[in-house]
Amino acid sequence: MPGLQDLIHRLEEGAGVRVIRYALALFLFVALAVVYDVKCFRNFAGEEAMDTAQLARNIAEGRGYTTDYLRPASLALVKANSPDQNLQLTDRHPDLANAPVYPYLLAAWMKAVPMNHAILNPRKGLFRIHQPELMIAILNQILLLGSVVILFCLARSLFDEQVAWLASAIYSGTGLFWRFSVSGLSTSLLVLILLLLLSCLLWLERRGRDEPEGTSWKSVLSVSLLAGTLLGLGFLTRYAFGWMLIPVLGFVVLFLGRYRIAASVMILSMSLVISAPWLARNYRISGNLFGMAGYALVEGSLEIPDQRLIRSLAPDEVARKAGLKSVGRKLMGNLRDMVQNDLPRLGGNWTSAFFLAGLMIRFGDPSRGRMRYLVLGSILTMTLAQALGRTHLAVDSPEINSENLLVLTAPLVFLFGAVFFVMLLEQLELPKLPWLFSGVVV
Known part of the structure; x- marks a missing residue:
């Protein structure tokens, strides 16, 4: 029976093996997610997650982009820039603290998935798990799965399937990203956006260098528009992500x-088109392009410690107390702390050591070396942005907070760390055991 023999061959050596392997990987990821949620989910603990969730609920229930978390500084800004100077606390207050993409995504999820906002269990009268918060965690774990898939595809395109599997396994098994997935923060979404952005840049780099047959200006401009869209969406997910414009444009101009x-013009133009309406909305309401986030540079400085600014009814006057020297002191102090603590344990596991050692490797494929430069530029940019924008949020929760920008680059560190590890395995001349060794180390 040729048909049966052909089916058996496909299952043993052909495309069927790959399908089975992918299905098994998906099953293991889902099983890990279920076990983690059962054992480790403890509802939201940070003010950022609760703030974003209540904002998303207001959107989902038709109350618009308004918040129930009233900051005195935000009230003062809205009143100062409103034609109606008799605003009441009972009025719906527009949110000025959060970028819009993640709250709107949560709102769409709340509309699509049944949400039970009851606090107490009607049968037992006990509170254990708030169901909407668990559903938000599940959404973030879906985003985490998506970023694992994109990292796998990026690694396979740059290197080979063994590196792709190892990098994806390290990323999937890193507890830090699972903690972010149940935190209610937008980190999982931002990692996905960053990996998609780098995939676009890799495609553009290869077309710009080799110009393979079939490459056209139309395709290059289309991918550039997509990269600009991703950059704009990342900025509207977390304003500090906008700093990525520096390494992205540097990569495009150089390579x-x-x-x-x-490509530079299209990326910059598209990111501005995406973000300009929202910035205009913020300026109209508050007189500040970034709303409350515009004060992050001076918050946490010696002159404006803790939450003094956001609790003030005259935020602009308080902000003027911190000059350039104050911002410089804040930058240097935070950089020193990050170099001593955050950078050495980037990603939460051993792979950063392999990444640093792998910086000495010279790749034969120019794309690999150029992407490594982009990763290094991204790490440097995010380090500076994190040091400048650090506020009380990073003090309240030093690792799991929205100001942790370095964690966004960790999957890329895993990728290049996995490359160095695989190269070490190959030097051992054990061709039959690399997968075993990789699995043991992971």
């Missing part, structure tokens, strides 16, 4: 050959 000018 895209004759497409560099057109």
Whole structure:
């Protein structure tokens, strides 16, 4: 029976093996998610997650982009920039603290999935798990799965399937990202956006260098528009992500050959088109393009410690107390702390050591070396942005907070760390055991 023999061959050596392998990986990820949620989910603990969730609920229930978390500074800004100077606390207050993409995503999820906002169990009268918060955690774990898939595809395109499996396994098994997935923060979404952005840049770099047959200006401009869209969405997910514009444009200008000018213009223009309406909305309401986030540079400085600014009814006057020297002291102090603590344990596991050692490797494929430069530029940029924007949120929760920008680059560190580890395995000349060794180390 040729048909049966062909089916058996496909299952043993053909495409069937790959399908089975992917299905098994998906099953293991889902099983890990279930076990983690059962054992480790403890509802939201941070003010950022609760703030975003209540904002999303207001959107989902038709109350618009308004908040029940009233900050004195926000009230003062809205009143100062409103034609109606008799605003009441009973009025719906527009939110000025959160970028819009993640709250709107949560609102869509709340509309799509049944949410039970009851606090007490009607049968037992006990509170254990708030169901909407668990559903938000599940959404973030779906986003985590999506970023694992994109990392796998990126690693396989840059290197090979063994590196892709190892990097994806390390990422999937890192507890830090599971903690972020149940925190209610937008980190899982931002990692997915960043990996998609780098995939676009890799595609553009290869077309700009080799110009393979079939490459057209239309395709290059289309991917550039997609990259600009992702950059704009990342910025509207967390304003500090906008700093990624620096390494992205630097990469495009240096490595895209004759497409560099057109791609740079398209990326910058599209990101501005995406973000400009929201910035205009913030300016109209508060007189500040970034709303409350615009004060992050001076919050946490010696002159404005803790939450003094957001609790003030005259935030602009308080902000003027911190000059450039104060911001510089804040930057240097936070950089010193990050170099001593955050950078050495980037990603929460051993792979950062392999990444640092792998910086000495010279790759034959130019794309690999250029992407490594992009990763290094991203780490440097996020380090500076995190040091400048650090506020009381990072003090209240030093690791799991929205100001932790370095964690966004950790999957890329895992990728290049996995490359160095696989190269070490190959030097051992044990061709039959690399997968076993990889699995043991992971």
